[in-house]
Amino acid sequence: MPKRTRLAGALTLFAFLALTAPALASSGDRHASFKLCTNVCEVKRCEPHHPPLPWHLRALLWTCADDCAYICGHRLTDKADAGSESYHQFFGKWAFHRLFGIQEPMSVVFSLGNLAVNYRGLFNVTEYVRSDNGLQPWLIVAALLQINTWFWSTIFHTRDLPLTEKLDYFSAMMTVAYMLLYAIVRIFGLQTPKSRSLYCFKLAAAFGVFVLSHFVYVSSFAHFPYGYHVGVAMVLGLMSNVLWIFWTLSFYIRLPPVKIGSKVFTWPYPYPPRNPQLTARPSQANTPLVLVVLTMLAMSLEILDFAPIRRTIDAHSLWHLATIPLGEMWWRFLIKDANDLQAAEGGGRLPLSSASGLKQSTD
Numbered sequence: 001m002p003k004r005t006r007l008a009g010a011l012t013l014f015a016f017l018a019l020t021a022p023a024l025a026s027s028g029d030r031h032a033s034f035k036l037c038t039n040v041c042e043v044k045r046c047e048p049h050h051p052p053l054p055w056h057l058r059a060l061l062w063t064c065a066d067d068c069a070y071i072c073g074h075r076l077t078d079k080a081d082a083g084s085e086s087y088h089q090f091f092g093k094w095a096f097h098r099l100f101g102i103q104e105p106m107s108v109v110f111s112l113g114n115l116a117v118n119y120r121g122l123f124n125v126t127e128y129v130r131s132d133n134g135l136q137p138w139l140i141v142a143a144l145l146q147i148n149t150w151f152w153s154t155i156f157h158t159r160d161l162p163l164t165e166k167l168d169y170f171s172a173m174m175t176v177a178y179m180l181l182y183a184i185v186r187i188f189g190l191q192t193p194k195s196r197s198l199y200c201f202k203l204a205a206a207f208g209v210f211v212l213s214h215f216v217y218v219s220s221f222a223h224f225p226y227g228y229h230v231g232v233a234m235v236l237g238l239m240s241n242v243l244w245i246f247w248t249l250s251f252y253i254r255l256p257p258v259k260i261g262s263k264v265f266t267w268p269y270p271y272p273p274r275n276p277q278l279t280a281r282p283s284q285a286n287t288p289l290v291l292v293v294l295t296m297l298a299m300s301l302e303i304l305d306f307a308p309i310r311r312t313i314d315a316h317s318l319w320h321l322a323t324i325p326l327g328e329m330w331w332r333f334l335i336k337d338a339n340d341l342q343a344a345e346g347g348g349r350l351p352l353s354s355a356s357g358l359k360q361s362t363d
Helices: 003-023 032-045 055-059 064-081 105-128 136-158 162-187 199-219 226-249 287-303 315-345
Strands: 258-260 263-265
Touching: 032 064, 105 136, 105 315, 136 162, 136 315, 162 199, 162 226, 199 226, 226 287, 287 315
Parallel strands: none
Antiparallel strands: 258 263
């Protein structure tokens, strides 16, 4: 079988699995004991003459049926704790102890932690990156998108509803796509502290059309195609990571040129006009590579999913915890990088070491 045919077959299989994954229900909500429990609960508690749910549950849009599913999920999990049953997910989620109606309290706390980190990132960008630096507006937009993403992550983990779910997923997709756009714009010099390429607008428009088209496509399904959506986001994030890895490698080796048609493209210097192989490396040269590796290690938590410890902390919440220090480190790098690129373009001395880089080039 030709290689091209095998590749097409593999991609078709991946697309099929990604699109059909949402149709597979969780084992818990298909369990006979769970179904019987919820049916009995709804008969006993959900008739109009029964007392309503407590106000704090109604305030977060819990229905009687939702409450029955919550109670019965924990009853089946009690059997798992006793060793007479396996641990199950229910409608894609483990059984968590809610707090005042909040479905996943620890994920909410860690999402707020990420929101705070990115809010501080926004403050640091406006405080420590000069307004005449062309990268400052790009970083401000990045911070605003991150803040929006973690706001909706907080709302979604507070109460999982179809609307909050889409707002969470769509916000994350916008952030991932934008960070890839920023990586392209920054690394290939389409936007520098002093100049902007005409391709910037075209590239940004293309990204905008792609993201909007993706939203329209996934919204056309009766059941949200989680697998496909996550797969697209992972590809975009991987592309961004690869670009930053090559950015780090360019300090150590001369990357080979790429020929497209009759044109030959060479990898740009990180801080032009300085040749990275002939000058001392700045302190942040290895930072993107280190952060990419740490991020990939943290993402393994999502792959190694496990039942929540004491029904409170699971792999997903630990992933949100890990992104707090990672977000802080990324902002330190991005701010220092923007300032050092401005110093290099202005002919000034490029700092070779700095603890944070926040106060570089702000005079």
